Amino acid sequence: MAITMRHSPFHNQRPTDCVIDLIILHAISLPAGDFNTTHVEALFSGHLEPTAHPSFAELAGVTVSAHFVVDRQGNIDQYVACEARAWHAGASIWQGRENCNDYSIGIEMIGDEQHPFSRAQYRETARLCRCLMHHYPRITSQRIVGHQDVAPGRKWDPGVQWSWAHFHRSLAHIRHANLPIAITASDAVSASDDSTPPCAHRSSASPDCSSASPAATDRRS
Numbered sequence: 299m300a301i302t303m304r305h306s307p308f309h310n311q312r313p314t315d316c317v318i319d320l321i322i323l324h325a326i327s328l329p330a331g332d333f334n335t336t337h338v339e340a341l342f343s344g345h346l347e348p349t350a351h352p353s354f355a356e357l358a359g360v361t362v363s364a365h366f367v368v369d370r371q372g373n374i375d376q377y378v379a380c381e382a383r384a385w386h387a388g389a390s391i392w393q394g395r396e397n398c399n400d401y402s403i404g405i406e407m408i409g410d411e412q413h414p415f416s417r418a419q420y421r422e423t424a425r426l427c428r429c430l431m432h433h434y435p436r437i438t439s440q441r442i443v444g445h446q447d448v449a450p451g452r453k454w455d456p457g458v459q460w461s462w463a464h465f466h467r468s469l470a471h472i473r474h475a476n477l478p479i480a481i482t483a484s485d486a487v488s489a490s491d492d493s494t495p496p497c498a499h500r501s502s503a504s505p506d507c508s509s510a511s512p513a514a515t516d517r518r519s
């Protein structure tokens with residue numbers, strides 16, 4: 299399974315010595331209910347045309363991204379290298395730690411609150427999570443959560459259509475997945491040069507990140 303490397307300018311460095319130990323699952327469709335990835339790609343790339351749809355006006359100037367997007371067919375795009383801090387969670391807290399962007403990986407799944415997610419999305423999202431769990435051993439299956447869990451009341455996603463039971467069954471059936479994800483920015487560059495690196499790097503062990511947060515914050519998500 300290939301992963302398409304794309305670029306989002308909406309990322310920055312994680313705090314020094316930050317250990318990645320959480321995955322946050324999201325759902326998105328643009329415009330709402332449209333499962334084509336074209337506008338999501340434009341949004342994360344900073345090229346969304348605000349006049350392309352009436353609902354896009356409120357997205358003008360919004361700077362958001364995610365590390366990965368899983369579409370309805372199970373295709374995976376990567377926008378931000380894992381070691382970098384993507385802007386997906388916004389104001390958030392998990393088990394007393396704020397600023398979840400600092401220490402999490404964000405995965406957007408194309409979907410909404412009206413339609414069940416596809417079997418391919420359960421399978422590929424689970425494979426992607428298993429690969430990330432290999433790289434970042436502190437991510438246990440209990441540390442894969444929804445945006446709604448880290449921003450309750452503010453965010454709905456991945457929402458009522460996402461079956462956590464189905465997802466955890468899928469995850470349990472996958473012992474190892476070796477996806478060509480980009481851990482570092484240089485991985486992403488070499489991957490887009492068409493030499494996709496295997497899932498082979500390992501993050502160095504380091505202490506937990508503090509709650510200190512870089513100045514840049516996303517406005518919306």
Ligand SMILES: [Zn+2]
Pocket residue numbers: 323324325386445453455519
């Ligand atoms: Zn979200």
